[in-house]
Amino acid sequence: MERLPGFRDFYPEPLPHKDVWSADLRQYIFTKWREIARRYGFREYDGPPLEPLELYQLKSGDELVEQMFNFVDKGERAVSMRPEMTPTLARMIAAHERAYKKPIKWFALPQLFRYERPGKGRLREHFQFNADIIGEADVAADAELIALLIDSLRAFGLTAEDFVIRLSSRNAWQDYFSARCHDHAKAYEFFQIVDKLEREDPAKSDEKLKALGFSLEELNHFIIAGEPTPELKAILDDLAARGLGDFVKVDYHVIRGLAYYTGPVFEAFDRKGEFRAIAGGGRYDNLVKLISGDKVNLPALGFGLGDVVLFELLKARGLLPTCDSGVDVFVLIEDEELRKPSLKLIQDLRSAGMVVEYSLTPAKSDKQFKRAQELKATHTAKLEKSPGGELVAKVRNFKTREEKSGPPDGVRGLLSV
């Protein structure tokens, strides 16, 4: 039985096949994301992977709604697997924001589902590091969030030569639109054309723009000029003060496809332009109000950083670590008469936080030793009986080959050889 297209199997290393993903590397990525989010004072939240379809309709934009894994459940409810986390977050905030001091700084690592055509950097499920700040209208929050995004990528060894945050503004585009067109109903259609400029045939974009009373040439002038708005200037200054100026540039090609963005928006890309967007986000000051039915009005901003493109980029730059079992001690049981005291030793070491492996059933000494080698255990330990009948523990460091012996309850001390 095959897995569905665009879905992944995660296996522990060493990987059995080139078509499967590493569960160890996934854990490595998640651990880094959690570490950095906590460093910035963000707290972890989560929500349901299945939501009412309505939550996404009109809020995320047509493109995402078309990509949903939606169905009618056995209770006749129209539901969807979550294609993104932001509407869930807005719903959760709207329900209980009073219990939290503002600004609320939360992160999550949801698995998301989108019925896209699987290809480079795009699958039908992915994990996304989401970080959002709710209840702060000042651009200081936008800069803080972008700094978090930069650090979430630097944590893997990526530098300003590997990636860049392209910073833009929905406000700037809104002003551009309003100065030339008074039919506000067409703004979203216009934003969609801008969002696809880099992927679409220029003649086609021009044709679509002309239908709305714009021209590609004029648009390109505005993009190339790249004049930062006062808001963007403040964000750039804040990031420069942190020494992060090299990681950001103003680029009005970015406008974001999702419908709910309102202010500064941004996307992270690899510098060489080989991959699709690594991350995207921005301000969405009206979403909580919309989802709460006008009951709660809080400014908000956030980003989503996907695991698929990040993984591809880290692989291409040789930045993925080699993963091993992380076994600290392999306990060899060479004399079956000593299995019980060995089990006691294993249990004591595990209670002390060590990763301990051993052979569950009787096995020849060389087989046990080979297994310890395969697992790349840092040490082996074994119990022996001295001529006087005393139990003695022997600990060997695999790398230095140094062997030490002592009483069984002193094994922990011998491990730091």
Ligand code: HAM
């Ligand atoms: P998004 O731009 O749709 O934003 O997704 C963010 C990132 O998720 C993308 O840059 C990409 O790396 C990854 N991603 C998206 N779709 C796929 C896919 N089919 N396969 C693999 N990776 C994918 C959002 O989802 C917003 N909700 C982010 C946000 C949070 N805005 C505010 N707060």
